[in-house]
Amino acid sequence: DIELNKSRRLLEDHPSVVNEGFVPVTPSKKMRFFGILDLMPGIDGLDVSHDGKYVYYAAMSHSGLYRIAVNDCINFNAADESINSKVEYVAKKPLSDGIRLDNSGNVYITDVEHEGIYIVYADGRGETLIRDQRIHWADGLSLGGGGYFYLADSDIPDQMLQSKEHIKEHSPYNIFRFRPVR
Numbered sequence: 324d325i326e327l328n329k330s331r332r333l334l335e336d337h338p339s340v341v342n343e344g345f346v347p348v349t350p351s352k353k354m355r356f357f358g359i360l361d362l363m364p365g366i367d368g369l370d371v372s373h374d375g376k377y378v379y380y381a382a383m384s385h386s387g388l389y390r391i392a393v394n395d396c397i398n399f400n401a402a403d404e405s406i407n408s409k410v411e412y413v414a415k416k417p418l419s420d421g422i423r424l425d426n427s428g429n430v431y432i433t434d435v436e437h438e439g440i441y442i443v444y445a446d447g448r449g450e451t452l453i454r455d456q457r458i459h460w461a462d463g464l465s466l467g468g469g470g471y472f473y474l475a476d477s478d479i480p481d482q483m484l485q486s487k488e489h490i491k492e493h494s495p496y497n498i499f500r501f502r503p504v505r
Contacts (some may be wrong), residue, residue, distance in 0.1 A: 326444050333396055340366050342384035349436055349460065368422035368432065379430055381419050388422070388430060388443055389412040391438060412445040423464035423472065425503040431472060433461035440464075441475065453501060466503070474499045 324330070342364065368381040377390040395409040413488060414454050417434040419441070424430050428445035431452070437459060439454035459478040467473050476497045 328338060328439065328442075331399075333349075333399060333406055334410065336409055337410060337411075339385070339387060339389040340380070340382055342382055343386060344384065345391070346384070348486050349378055350456070351459070359395065360394055367420050370424050370430075372424055373426050379413065379422060381422055381432065383414055383418060383420055383435070385418075386392070388416045388419070388432065414447055414449050416443065416449065420426045420461060421463040423486050425466060427504075429504055431464055433460075433464060433474070433501070440501070444504075451474055455499075457497065458499065467500075470502060472503055 364383045366380055367383040368379075370379050370466060371377070371393065372379065372390075376393060378393055378396060379388065381388050388411050389458045390411050391409050393405075395406060399406050412476050413430070418434050419432045420435050421433045424429055430443040432440045432441045432443065433439075433452075434451065437451065437454055438456055438458040440452045441449060442452040444447040456476070458476050461474060462477040463475040465473045465475075476499065478493070478496055
């Protein structure tokens with residue numbers, strides 16, 4: 324609440340928001356650092372449906388896409404523990420970073436391990452939509468003007484824990500665009 328300068332946590336430690344122990348493995352490397360530290364983040368994809376009814380979300384190192392009604396989040400009473408029961412499983416998904424919904428209710432999900440984009444159609448079916456070796460780490464998605472999606476490729480496998488000089492030396496980092504499914 325920006326007017327009251329207050330916030331709250333919902334679904335903390337709910338099975339849908341924590342990792343399932345999967346470590347992303349890209350064509351260039353397993354996301355393990357110093358031989359002991361694995362990259363296994365929780366929520367790293369979040370979008371609100373275009374009708375404003377649902378928040379869709381996904382943990383990166385998790386196999387599921389979930390949603391919860393916006394009204395359930397807004398009207399949550401801390402004395403009422405039932406919010407956990409309001410979470411809906413939507414579909415299976417790959418290890419992902421970003422998600423974005425189109426105007427038809429399809430959910431586009433980055434696939435960090437397979438250089439691409441996965442789609443969960445509004446009817447719940449899912450499939451790989453794009454796979455391209457030029458994509459090093461399918462990061463964030465944006466639905467922009469002209470009917471295009473934009474995909475930021477951050478190349479995290481080669482950039483994480485590197486110096487500013489290394490990051491600059493390996494630039495530029497790409498933004499790809501594609502049209503959504505009709």
